[in-house]
Amino acid sequence: MNEQAIKDLLYKLADDQLILGHRNSEWTGFGPILEEDIAFSSMAQDKIGHSLAFYTLLQELGEADPDTVAFTRNANQFHNSQLVELPNGEYDFSLIRHFLFDNAEIIRFEMLSQSSYEPIAKVATKLKGEVKYHVLHANTWIKNLGSSTEEAILRLQSSLNEALPYALGMFEPSKYEQELIDSGVYAGEEAVKAEWLKRIQAVIEKTELKLPDLESIAPRYGGRYGNHTEHLQPLLDEMAEVFKIDPTAEW
C-alpha cells in the first residue's frame, strides 16, 4: 500500500480533530448554559485525544512525535479543512459547524473501521463510539433550537448558509483518492459526502431550517493542501506559545 497515501489520510484526520478540538475548548467558561460549556469541553477532549491517536499512527510510519507535529508546524503544513479553523463565532455558528462536521466524521469513522489498513481500522473502531455521542449532541440541539423561536431559527439558518461552502470543503479529494478507494482503505470522500447529505437532510427536515441547494454552492477547497484562511496561523501561534518557550523542555 502506498505509504504516502496513508500518511496524507492520517494527517487530514488528525489535523481536523486537533483544530476543531482546540476551537471547542475555547467554549470552556463561555457557554450559553453551563451544560454546554461542559459538553463542548468533553467533545474537545475527545477530539484532541482522537488527533493524538492518529498522530501516533503517523509516528509509527516514521513521522515526528505527536507533540512536535502538532505544536511546531506552520499553517501551510496543516491538512485540516478550513471549516474547523474558522473562529467559534456565536453559539449558533459553533453548533452548526459541529453538526456539519460530526455528521461527516462519523461516516468516515464507520468506513475506516472496515479499512483494509488495519492500524486505522483498529483506531476508528475504538473511537467511533465517542463520535456517535458528538453526533447525538449536535442532532439533538439542532432539532431542539431549529424549531423554537424565530430568533434561534434565523440565527441557525444564517450560520448554516455561511458554513456550508466550508463544510463542502471537507470533502476535497486527496491526490491519492483513487488509490485509497482501490486498495480498500475507505470508500473516498464522494461516498462520505453522499451519505452525509442524506443524514443532515433527515435532521434538517425535522426543523424549520432549509437546506440550500448544494449544487449551487462552490466548496471552499484548499485546506487539505495547506491553503488556509487567515484564522489558522494565529490559532497555531497561540497553541504553541508556551511550548516554543523551550521546545526541548519537559512541561
Place this chain on the structure above:
Amino acid sequence: MYGGGNVFEATKFDTLQNEDPAKLAEFEARIARGEKIEPTDWMPELYRKQLIRMIEQHAHSEIIGALPEGTWITRAPGFRRKMAQMAKVQDEVGHAQLLYSAAETLGKSREQMLTDLINGKSKYSNVFNYPAFTWADSNIISWLIDAGAIVNQLANAKGSYGPYCRALDRICAEEAFHLKYGHDAVVHMATGSPKQREMIQAALNRWWTPIMHFFGPPDKMSTHTEILMRWKVKMASNDDMRQQFLDMYVPKIWELGLTVPDPNLKKNPETGKWDYTEPDWEEFKRVINGDGPCNTERLAVRRTAEERGAWVRRALLHPKAKYVKPLA
C-alpha cells in the same frame, strides 16, 4: 476548587426571635446529633440565607475560577498538558453546575444567582481577581489553590446541609486529581530548565498573598461565627484552615527548592503552629469589594457570556420548543 474565604453576613440574632422556639430547639438537636438537614425539612430563615450565600459563593468561584486557568487551555504545552488542563477546568464548571443545583434546593434559581453575580451583589473567591500571567501561574493555581480548596471543602463536607455535603463529596473526589495534576506540573517546572524554574518561582511569589488571603481574615478580625459553627454551616475557623494548609504544603514547596516569599514563615516549635507575616488585609478588603486587578474583567467576561447565550435560553424556554430526546 474553589471554595474558601467565604464572606458571611453578620448574623442578626433578632431574626431568630421570630422562629418557633420548639422547632429551633429540635433543629439544633438534630444537628448536634450529626443528622443532615434536607431541603424539605424545617430550618430557620437565617440558616437558609447563610447557606444560600455560602453555596452560591462557592458556585460562582467555580465558574469565575475557570477563567484564569481557562486562558491557558489553548496554550498548554504538549498533548498531555492540553488534555489534562481541559479536563481540569471542565471539572470546575461541572462543580458549579452541581453547586447551583444544591443551592437551588434552598429556593433561589440558578438564573437569579447568575444575575446577582453579574450585578456584583454576590461574591466569589477573592483569589480569582488576580491574573494568571503565565503558564506557571496556572500550575500554581492548580496545585496550591486547589489544595487550599480541598482543606476547606473536606471540612465543609462534614457540615449539616445534606445536598451541599453530597455535592462536596463528589467535588473532593475530583479535586484530589487536580491536586496531583497541579503538583506534577509544578514538579516539572521546578526541576526543569532555568527558564522554567524562574517562571514557577515568579508565579509562586505572585500568588503567595492571594493564597494566604484564600482562607479569609484572621479569626480575631472575622465577624462572629459562633452560631454558624454550631449549625455546622462553617466547619473550621479561617486560621485553623490556614494552619492546616501551611502544615501540609509548605514542606512540599520547600522540597522542590522553591522559596516562599515570607522571611518570617517558620514552624514555631513551642506552639507547633506556623508563624508568618500577616498578608495585607486591607488589600483583601479592597479586592473583595471590587477593586482588584481583575474584578472588572472577570465580571465583564461572565456578563458577555450570559448576554451572548441569552437567545439560547430564551429558545429553550419557548413553548414551541420541543423537548428532543437525545437518542439516535
